[in-house]
Amino acid sequence: MARCLIGCGSNLGRPRQHLADALDLLRTMPGVTLLAASRPRETRAVGGPPGQGTVLNGAVLVDTELSPDDVLGMLTAIENTLHRERTERWGPRTIDLDLLLYDNAAFDRDGLTVPHPRMTTRRFVLEPCVEIAPDFIHPLAGCTVRELLDNISRPHPHVAVIGVPGSGAPEVAAHVADTLLARLLHAPAAVPTPDDRPDYARRWEKSLAASAAAVSAETWPQDPHGTVADFWLDTFLVAAEERLPEADATFARIAGNAVTPNVGILLVASAAELEERLAFRQRRPAPQTDTFADLSATTTALTEVTPAGTAGTVRTLVSLQERLRRRLLSPRNDAPGRPKSVVVVEADDLGQAMGEAVAAVEAMV
Numbered sequence: 001m002a003r004c005l006i007g008c009g010s011n012l013g014r015p016r017q018h019l020a021d022a023l024d025l026l027r028t029m030p031g032v033t034l035l036a037a038s039r040p041r042e043t044r045a046v047g048g049p050p051g052q053g054t055v056l057n058g059a060v061l062v063d064t065e066l067s068p069d070d071v072l073g074m075l076t077a078i079e080n081t082l083h084r085e086r087t088e089r090w091g092p093r094t095i096d097l098d099l100l101l102y103d104n105a106a107f108d109r110d111g112l113t114v115p116h117p118r119m120t121t122r123r124f125v126l127e128p129c130v131e132i133a134p135d136f137i138h139p140l141a142g143c144t145v146r147e148l149l150d151n152i153s154r155p156h157p158h159v160a161v162i163g164v165p166g167s168g169a170p171e172v173a174a175h176v177a178d179t180l181l182a183r184l185l186h187a188p189a190a191v192p193t194p195d196d197r198p199d200y201a202r203r204w205e206k207s208l209a210a211s212a213a214a215v216s217a218e219t220w221p222q223d224p225h226g227t228v229a230d231f232w233l234d235t236f237l238v239a240a241e242e243r244l245p246e247a248d249a250t251f252a253r254i255a256g257n258a259v260t261p262n263v264g265i266l267l268v269a270s271a272a273e274l275e276e277r278l279a280f281r282q283r284r285p286a287p288q289t290d291t292f293a294d295l296s297a298t299t300t301a302l303t304e305v306t307p308a309g310t311a312g313t314v315r316t317l318v319s320l321q322e323r324l325r326r327r328l329l330s331p332r333n334d335a336p337g338r339p340k341s342v343v344v345v346e347a348d349d350l351g352q353a354m355g356e357a358v359a360a361v362e363a364m365v
Helices: 015-028 068-081 123-132 145-151 169-180 200-214 234-240 247-255 271-283 294-305 310-329 350-362
Strands: 002-010 032-037 041-043 055-064 096-102 107-109 112-114 158-162 183-185 227-229 263-268 341-346
Touching (some): 015 032, 015 055, 032 123, 169 350
Antiparallel strands (some): 002 055, 032 055, 107 112
C-alpha cells in the first residue's frame, strides 16, 4: 500500500457539489482507501486566463494499491466523469484532481511528475494538506508539508530567480518584483565561469564576497513585501566544484551568514535558445539593449579560453544549468543554502516564463 495526497479544485458550475461527487467516486475505486478529506477553501484563481471565478480547493489523503500511473489514470477518469474540459492551461474547470505526493516517490517523466512540480509555493494546496496530513514528507524538499507552509509564510519572503547567463533571470526577477511590489536585488557580481587562468580563485572569491554581502542576515529587512533576487549564492559552488577543491571551505567562511531563499525559481533554457541569445548579444552591444546583458561578461571570458568558441560557451552554460537543476532537485538534499520550495520554469519563451514565475509567487499569498 502507498499513501498519497491528492489535490482537488473546482470553479465551474457547482464547485461544492463537484468536490463532493469526486470524493464519492474516489470511495468506490478498487484498491483505494479514503483516509481523510480537508474542508474546502475558497481562493482566488492564480495564473491562467483573467476573469475566472474563485476556486474551491481541498485535499484528500488515501492509501492505495495502485501504481502512480494508475492513480493518474483513475484521477483522469473521475475528471472525465465530472465533465472536465481541457481547453486552456490553468483555465476554469468543473474539477481538477492532482496527484501531489505518492509515498516518498520522486520522478519526472512524460505525463507525470511526482511530487507535483508546483505544490511547494501554492498556499491553496499546502493549507488543506496540512489540515489532514501535516507530517507527510515532501521527498525533494526533505521536510513536512507543514514546514513547506511555514516556509512561504515568512514575514519577508526571499525569492531567488536562478539561471545561467542568458536564461533570463534578471529580466524575470525584475518583472516579478515589479508585479508584486517587492524589493529587487540584482547580482552585485557575475559568477566567474571556470577557466584555467591563474587568477580564477581570486576572482571567484571576490565575486562571492560581494554577492554574499547583499544577502547578509545582518542587514536583511523584515517588511512584508519580500525580496526577489536574480541570483543564488550556491551557483558559485556549482560553478567551481570541478575547478576549486577548496571551494566548500571558502564558501562556508564567506557566505555562512547569508539568508537562504524561501523559494527558488529555476529557469531552464534549451541549448538552441541560449545559442540564439548569445548571437543576439554579439549583434547588440550594451549601449543598444540590456536584454540578456548577463551574457556579455561571461561569454567574453569563456570565448577567451574555449577553443570551440560559441559552441563551447553554450555547452558550458548547459552543463552548469543541469548541475544547478541537480543541486536544487536532488531528493532530500540537505545543502544548507538550498530553498525548500523550488519551481522549474521553461525559459525559451521569456514572456511565458515571466507569467509562470509571477503565478508561482502569487500563489504564496
